[in-house]
Amino acid sequence: MADTLHDPALKHHFDDLGQQHEAATLGMWVFLATEMLFFGGLFTAYMLYRIWYPETFGAASRTLDLTLGTVNTIVLITSSLTMALAVHAAAAGKRRKLMMFLGITMVLGAVFLAIKGIEYYQKFEEHHIPGLGFHFEGAAPERANLFFSLYFAMTGLHALHMIIGLGVMTVMLVMAARGRFSARWNTPIEISGLYWHFVDIIWIFLFPLLYLVDRHR
């Protein structure tokens, strides 16, 4: 196709934009598979010790702030919605809408991190951070230490992914502002969206495992 040959977005080693799009999308999916296994190790450890020590893990889980956790879950799911709307706007070639939804997504992501920070601070005040004068009222405090280690490792890694996501969104916003995307080519927005949804899904698993697992008592 003559018109795609000189497209500025087309890299020299691809035949056309379709091939380039397909490669980028598949690349992101493969990367997400890697990410899944990366988190998988910690999920495995958590499940194992949760099965071994249900009492302590339940007691430790109940000290987490359910309200803030729930609010954060809602915030994150909403950000996934606005991300999906951003991808939709990009596909329709609507630049202002795209930038607006990217902006809202970023604000929601920042709100999530802020609330997470408040929760971390609460844990700090309660001396629930392993390694920082850890103290836990109740039986088997050393196993509670294990729970909180996993809690901070897993939510910390998740938060790190959120921060990276915010960085990616900033780049996307700048690119969108410079008019780099069109209805014909918006692959970066699409694959950034895939990443964002993935990070969201990780939380969807973290929330019940860490916060809800023993609330029925």
Add this chain to the structure above:
Amino acid sequence: MDTPALPRTHYLNAEYGLKSWLLTTDHKRIGLLFLGAISLFFILGGIFAGLIRLELLTPPGDLVSDDTYNKLFTMHGIVMIFMFLIPSIPAVMGNFFVPIMIGARDLAFPRLNLLSWYVFMAGGLFTLYAIVTGGVDTGWTFYTPFSTMSSHSNVMTAAIGIFIMGFSSILNGLNFIVTIHTMRAPGMTWFRMPLFLWAMYATSLINVLGTPVLAVTLFAVALERAFHMGIFDPAYGGDPILFQHLFWFYSHPAVYIMILPAMGVVSELVAAFSRKTIFGYRFVAFSSLAIAVFGFLVWGHHMFVAGMSVYAAMIFSVLSFLVAVPSAVKVFNWTATLYKGSISYQTPMLYAFGFIGLFTVGGLTGLFLASLGVDVHVTDTYFVVAHFHYIMVGGAIMGYLGGIHYWWPKITGRMYPDIWGRVAAVVIFLGFNLTFFPQFVLGYMGMPRRYHAYPPEFQALNVLSTAGASVMGIGYLIPVIYLVWSLKHGAIAGNNPWGAKGLEWTIPSPPPTFNFDKTPVVTEPAYAYETRETKRG
């Protein structure tokens, strides 16, 4: 007959200067960057191996202290596995030839490809730093609780280095998977791909799905050392055995990261030097995928004596036997390919023969170790050491050298003296067997691994082994000399010195920067060699 000459411009002389190499996105140059780096690491790992063998020449621990010896075998393992074998064939020959063999101008993500080299070097330098500032003494396996609680060596730095290098494998695997899926030239269907590409694809799957688990495991070890998080610490209710499960979930498949690419190379060599299509192409292709998949289900066989339920052990044992099936499919099909082929015994083919024989020995002794009873008897003895060196050195490095010798004319445009190549291949083969075969016997007699002293009755076999290591060392030195010599003085290779099939042999040697002037169209299966039958029509 035309007199061959080097092409006027190619990827090596398209640009000059350090910057043109350090900022290149050409997959061929990146392959050479990896070749340079891992060759240095190989020498380093070889020096550690030499010191180990020198210590074991005599029964008492007289050359180095026990602590130093612990560090030597640890660093030998870390350097050889993470810094040489894991990247070896994929990062060098895979980078160079995956795009060419499918008829593409580059990998799907050239900049990620360059990044993967920098990530590798960053991790490598971290690990080197850990080595020169005192070393690590945990064994390359980093077993807890020793690595998290007792060891006073540079565990943290080495773990961070390996963690970083892991991302290089992931990026490499991701790039290959996407490239093979989306960038095949017109007519290059999945079942027309050379088997090297199937092997690369299977390897990449393991890289992408296994490496992150190692990464997160080392991350946990680092957290454990820094903050005592307790995941692997019984005092907190943690379980040190969990570390072994997570570690081997990557590190057993990692064995296939090393051997599958070598199998891919051997498939190319056997077809090219017997002038026949591979017998049972589809079986060989799918056996690569089968090895990758089964490889994820057998990690428990490293832990039969570590405290595991007898039922789990039985299942892991049976699954481990299953891996032998696709491996044997390959060996039988290569052998069947040779049947009625017009075989020529040039250097690369000698390595292929070496691979087939040594891999078979390594694989069959693997079955001994998969059997619960025998494994309990020989766990942590030299039997295990001999077994995995037959796979990693006899298999992976033979494949690596075979590939280097096969594609050297394409990479450099020049031939090496074949007679010296053959001499080196034979010397390496003999030296290898002299080094490691005695270790099977030693292990079966009960000599444990990882000790710097041993009872005098084991000395004779240890002397043989050390002598073999010296022979092997000389064998590795010869190719270094003649390959470097060939860069300037070797005969001009021309496009296709072996008369082999495959897109890489249709373009000039060395190839131009963008490989193909125009995208090739593939009209025949891989290895469409003329045989007496096809000639007759």
